[in-house]
Amino acid sequence: MTLNSITAILQRLAKFHWLVLLAVVSGCTSWSYSELTIPNQLHDVRTQTQDNITVSVAILDDDQAKAHFGIDLGRYDIQAIWLNVRNGSGMRLWLLRAALDPDFFPADEIARMADSSISDDDLPRAQQRLRDESMRLRIEPKTVVEGFVFAPRAVGGRYVDVRLLEDAYEAEKRRLNQKKGGDPSDNRDLEFRFGFALPLPDGLFDYELLDPENTYPGVKLPDLNEDELRARLSALPCCSMAPDDQTPADPLNIAIIGDSADVLNSLSRVGWSFTHRITPGTVLKVVGASISDKSYPVSPVSSLDTFGRKQDFALQRARAGISQRNHMRLWMAPFTYRGQHVWVGQISRDIGIKLTPKSPTITTHVIDPEVDQAREYLLQTLLAGGFVNAFGFVEGAQAATMEDPAYNHVGDPYFSDGMRLVVELSPRPIAYGQVRSLMWRQSAAPVAEGQASGADDNVRAIVPID
Secondary structure (H helix, E strand, O other): OOHHHHHHHHHHHHHHHHHHHHHHHHHOEOOOOOOOOOOOOOOOOEEEEEOOEEEEEEEOOHHHHHHHHOOOHHHHOEEEEEEEEEEOOOOOEEEOHHHHOOOOEOHHHHHHHOHHHEOOOOHHHHHHHHHHHEOOOEEOOOEEEEEEEEEEOOOEEEEEEEEEEEOHHHHHHHHHHHHOOOOOOOOOOOEEEEEEEEEEOOOOEHHHHOOHHHOOOOOOOOEEOHHHHHHHHHOOOOEEEOOOOOOEEEEOOEEEEOOHHHHHHHHHHOOOEEOEOOOHHHHHHHHHHHHHOOOOOOOOOOOOEEOOEEOOEEEEEEOOOOOOEEEEEEEEEEEEEOOEEEEEEEEEEEEEEEEOOOOOOOEEEEEOOEHHHHHHHHHHHHHHHOOEEEEEEEEEEEEEOOOOOEEOOOOOEEEEEEEEEEEEEOOOOOOHHHOEEOOOEOOOOOOHHHOOHHHHHHOOOOOOOO
C-alpha cells in the first residue's frame, strides 16, 4: 500500500468522524416545553368518589406528552397517566404506584433515556421538569395532589387501578388507642380502590364499533329470570359457524353477564387486550409477525358467526410470539338477564400457526385440543381479579373425548365436557367468599381430562398415621 493510498484512507476516516460528530451534535436540540392547561386540555377525564376521596385520571396522547414535558415519550413507548387526588378525609394516604403499573418509569430514568436528544446544558432542567410533574406518593388530609405516573405504553386501552392506603403508622396508632379505651367504632377502611377502564382508540380496534343499543335495532330484548336464562343458554347451538354459515367452527363455551363497560373493564383489568379489525394493513402485520414469530399483542382475530353475524368484538392475551395466545370472541345475545346484557362467546388457546386458504390472513392458529382449560383460565383470571359475582355451568357446548375428538372448521381436533361457563360480573372487586355458585351443573376436571390412566398414580388417599 502506497503512502498516497494510506493518506486517502485517513482523510476519508477523518471526514466520516466529523460527519458522525455532526449528526450527534445536531440530534441534541434546544429543550423547551409548552405546558398544558390541566385538566381542560386532557381527553376523556374520568372521576370517581368514595368516602370524601375523589380521584380523577386521564392519559396524555403522544403529542400532548411531547408538548408538556418537552420529551417525545412516545418514542420510548411511555405513556403519561395524569392523576388528581382530592383527599377530603382525615387520613394521610399513600398512593400504591406499583398497583397502577409495576413497571412504571421514575423521572430520572426517562431523562437518562432521552439524554441523547437533549443538550448537556438543558438536561438538568428537563430532568427536574419530569421530577416536579411526577405524582407524589404521600397525600396529606384535606389536600389535593396531582401529577403524572409514567408507564409502559398500553395499546387499545388501559385499566388504571388507583389504590390509596391509609398511612400504616397512623393506622397502628389508632389501633393502639382503641385498645386503651379509644373510640371502638372508629373502624375505617385501610384501603380505597378506584378502577378506571380508559379506551385508547386508534380507529382500528373492533370494540370501537361496538354499539349495544343498535345491535338488534327495533327489537325489545326479553329480560330473563335465572331459570329462563339457563334454558336459553343450554338451547344455543353447540358451536360458532365458519363464514360459510354451514360448517361448525369453535365451540360456544362461555357466557358473560354484564353491561359492555363492565365487560371491557373487567377483562382489561385482568390482562386481556383489545384486538384490531381485519384490514389490509393489519393483515400485512399478521403475515410479518407470523414469518418472524414476533408479538402483535392486538392482532386481529378471524371472524366466526353466531346469531347470524361475526363476533361483536374479540380479546386476547398474547405471548412473546404471535403463534401463541389465548383469545375469545363475544356476541351480544338477543336477550338480557335482570337488566344486564348477556355475551355468548368462544374461548380457546392458540398453540401454533398453519397456512390455510380459509383465512383472509392466509394463516390460522392451531387451537389447544384441551379447550376446557381455556374456559377455566378465563374463570380463574376473573376470580383472581375479584370480578365474579356468580358463576356456574350449563350444558350445550360440543362434547367430545380425547379418544374421539370433535373438529373445528379448519380441522383442529378438540375435546370437552360440553359445558358452558356462565359468569355474572361484579363491577367492583369482591372477595372469593362473596362469590355465589349458580348451582346448575358441575364441570369436569380440566387437566385431568387430557391425562392417561397412569396419571391417576399422582392422586393418592391420605393414609392415617397410627
